[in-house]
Amino acid sequence: MPADPRRLRLTLAQMNPTVGALAHNAAKARAAWEEGRAAGADMVVLPEMFLVGYQPQDLVLRPAFLRDARAHLDRLAAACADGPALGIGLPVMQGGRRHNAWAVLAGGAVRAMILKHHLPNEDVFDERRLYAPGPICGPYAVGRVRLGSPICEDAWHPDVAEALAETGAELLVVPNGSPYARGRYDVRLAHMVARVVETGLPLVYVNMVGGQDDQVFDGASFVLNPGGGMAVQLPAFDEAVAHVDFTETADGWRAVEGGRAALPDTVEQDYRAMVEGTRDYLGKSGFGSVLLGLSGGIDSALVAAIAVDALGPDRVRAVRLPSRFTAPESMEDAEAVARALGIRLDTIPIEGPRAALEAVLAPVFEGMAPDVTEENLQSRIRGTLLMAMSNKFGAMLLTTGNKSEVAVGYATIYGDMNGGYNPIKDLLKTRVFETCRWRNAQARGWMKGPAGAVMPERVITKPPSAELAQGQRDEDSLPPYGVLDAILEGLVERDVGVADLVAQGFDRATVERVEALVLTSEWKRFQSAPGPRISPRAFWLDRRYPMVNRWRDRP
Ligand SMILES: Nc1ncnc2c1ncn2[C@@H]1O[C@H](COP(=O)(O)OP(=O)(O)OC[C@H]2O[C@@H]([n+]3cccc(C(=O)O)c3)[C@H](O)[C@@H]2O)[C@@H](O)[C@H]1O
Numbered sequence: 136m137p138a139d140p141r142r143l144r145l146t147l148a149q150m151n152p153t154v155g156a157l158a159h160n161a162a163k164a165r166a167a168w169e170e171g172r173a174a175g176a177d178m179v180v181l182p183e184m185f186l187v188g189y190q191p192q193d194l195v196l197r198p199a200f201l202r203d204a205r206a207h208l209d210r211l212a213a214a215c216a217d218g219p220a221l222g223i224g225l226p227v228m229q230g231g232r233r234h235n236a237w238a239v240l241a242g243g244a245v246r247a248m249i250l251k252h253h254l255p256n257e258d259v260f261d262e263r264r265l266y267a268p269g270p271i272c273g274p275y276a277v278g279r280v281r282l283g284s285p286i287c288e289d290a291w292h293p294d295v296a297e298a299l300a301e302t303g304a305e306l307l308v309v310p311n312g313s314p315y316a317r318g319r320y321d322v323r324l325a326h327m328v329a330r331v332v333e334t335g336l337p338l339v340y341v342n343m344v345g346g347q348d349d350q351v352f353d354g355a356s357f358v359l360n361p362g363g364g365m366a367v368q369l370p371a372f373d374e375a376v377a378h379v380d381f382t383e384t385a386d387g388w389r390a391v392e393g394g395r396a397a398l399p400d401t402v403e404q405d406y407r408a409m410v411e412g413t414r415d416y417l418g419k420s421g422f423g424s425v426l427l428g429l430s431g432g433i434d435s436a437l438v439a440a441i442a443v444d445a446l447g448p449d450r451v452r453a454v455r456l457p458s459r460f461t462a463p464e465s466m467e468d469a470e471a472v473a474r475a476l477g478i479r480l481d482t483i484p485i486e487g488p489r490a491a492l493e494a495v496l497a498p499v500f501e502g503m504a505p506d507v508t509e510e511n512l513q514s515r516i517r518g519t520l521l522m523a524m525s526n527k528f529g530a531m532l533l534t535t536g537n538k539s540e541v542a543v544g545y546a547t548i549y550g551d552m553n554g555g556y557n558p559i560k561d562l563l564k565t566r567v568f569e570t571c572r573w574r575n576a577q578a579r580g581w582m583k584g585p586a587g588a589v590m591p592e593r594v595i596t597k598p599p600s601a602e603l604a605q606g607q608r609d610e611d612s613l614p615p616y617g618v619l620d621a622i623l624e625g626l627v628e629r630d631v632g633v634a635d636l637v638a639q640g641f642d643r644a645t646v647e648r649v650e651a652l653v654l655t656s657e658w659k660r661f662q663s664a665p666g667p668r669i670s671p672r673a674f675w676l677d678r679r680y681p682m683v684n685r686w687r688d689r690p
């Protein structure tokens with residue numbers, strides 16, 4: 136019970152769960168609850184599905200998983216009997232139907248079980264496949280205050296909050312599992328401002344942080360007063376536990392203004408999402424270190440920087456694998472990147488294995504001219520040697536294709552596509568340049584790598600080349616990246632038609648060629664490593680195309 140009946144204190148726990156680590160997540164919930172209790176809170180608020188991690192996907196189809204979650208919930212309720220209420224999300228079976236739920240624990244028992252009403256089924260979400268929609272659940276009491284909890288997507292529509300206000304809720308507490316995408320924060324904020332304006336109630340928005348497969352949750356939780364004024368803003372991407380006070384006025388409950396963390400700009404948020412996604416994919420999968428091929432080009436330099444910022448220089452090792460086509464400048468640039476980042480660099484020349492493989496293939500290829508086969512062989516030798524090092528040292532191999540290359544299939548399958556995770560999978564090449572310049576000018580507390588310039592200027596300014604043949608340049612086989620990326624943004628991220636792109640001034644033959652490359656490389660992406668989703672439409676769950684497809688947009 137609040138000491139002062141006109142005051143309510145909520146503890147917002149913006150924390151990082153791990154999918155399937157139920158005991159670990161419960162321990163984190165308990166630690167947040169202890170902090171809330173020590174601060175005299177009335178309730179501690181954890182995000183959507185926090186007990187099992189998000190998104191658990193088809194794990195929730197396993198009855199044993201749901202039973203395990205419930206057992207952990209009951210133990211948590213018993214452990215948190217004496218102190219503030221605790222709100223925590225989990226999947227439940229109720230009335231023979233599976234629900235995405237949020238439990239309110241108090242006095243040693245489950246006092247309320249809120250069921251999610253609106254199940255998101257767009258972009259990375261498929262909740263209608265997994266859960267039944269719950270009825271709109273009414274308010275619950277914490278002390279003498281009545282709180283209402285729309286669960287994430289529920290607050291993106293007016294009806295749940297409206298029904299809660301009509302049935303006596305005095306404050307809205309929204310638990311979320313909302314993954315990062317560029318510009319997503321503004322969309323969330325617009326929805327939440329609409330809810331407080333419609334209902335006249337203050338609103339607490341609590342999101343999780345951390346990476347899960349391709350998704351990265353960015354936190355950035357906040358508290359709004361009626362009218363839409365921001366009372367509290369928590370940081371993006373960091374775990375944070377914040378105590379927020381509400382006072383009762385003649386017009387209802389009002390949040391007391393507290394800390395307002397500054398949110399970083401888009402380039403920084405993208406970079407941070409790539410760093411956190413990489414760190415959590417590795418850490419949560421049990422890997423302590425990574426390795427990568429460092430060519431002296433910009434993509435592998437950026438991936439090395441992200442890996443070092445995620446894990447620290449002593450957990451990243453790089454390898455130069457020169458062929459007869461590798462320019463001396465590439466060797467120097469790779470060395471300069473490794474030195475600036477403070478990572479170990481080995482050199483394994485591939486001329487020996489290349490000559491040996493070409494020699495054993497010579498009888499079968501007799502009379503045939505060299506072509507992309509010999510180019511790809513080099514990439515595959517590198518991929519094989521890097522995977523051998525991964526096996527020997529237990530370090531995961533990072534693969535380095537940017538979104539433009541991933542979009543058009545400009546990479547060798549079972550060659551440079553080898554690797555367990557791709558930190559820049561959702562970053563278009565033009566953004567790669569911008570991101571490198573940004574990183575070179577920064578120092579941030581969360582970066583485990585050295586501050587400032589870690590990628591030499593020449594790595595950023597030289598023309599991109601795969602160096603698989605003499606004098607090769609990416610722009611010999613692809614449109615200039617400025618043009619390619621603008622077309623890809625239209626085709627892939629916004630579903631713009633070929634005719635519309637032509638009307639915007641792009642050359643028809645180029646657009647048609649890019650469209651064909653995108654559609655015919657679907658099979659390659661299906662076999663590609665996962666990477667952090669940072670755009671509103673990444674390659675994986677956001678965009679599901681058939682691999683066999685003969686349709687082309689030819690107006
Ligand atoms: N629909 C389908 N479903 C399943 N498999 C399919 C397939 N179509 C082809 N394949 C298989 O895939 C093979 C063709 O794919 P693949 O062997 O990768 O070869 P491919 O895509 O023809 O060539 C790789 C391209 O990536 C470029 N590259 C390579 C390495 C690095 C970089 C860079 O700068 O980052 C660029 C390289 O210059 C070349 O243009 C076929 O021989 C066939 O075995």
Ligand SMILES: Nc1ncnc2c1ncn2[C@@H]1O[C@H](COP(=O)(O)OP(=O)(O)OP(=O)(O)O)[C@@H](O)[C@H]1O
Pocket residue numbers: 427428429430431432433434435436454455456457458461517535536537540551599600601602603
């Ligand atoms: N000489 C090399 N030494 C080590 N790794 C290499 C070498 N060449 C290619 N690789 C690996 O293969 C990946 C794809 O290489 P490539 O140079 O062909 O294309 P890219 O997309 O321009 O990448 P980058 O900008 O890193 O050079 C590189 O990012 C790197 O990880």
Ligand SMILES: NC(=O)CC[C@H](N)C(=O)O
Pocket residue numbers: 183255260286287288289291311312313314
């Ligand atoms: N978990 C959810 O319900 C999330 C859905 C919502 N569209 C969001 O991205 O925030």
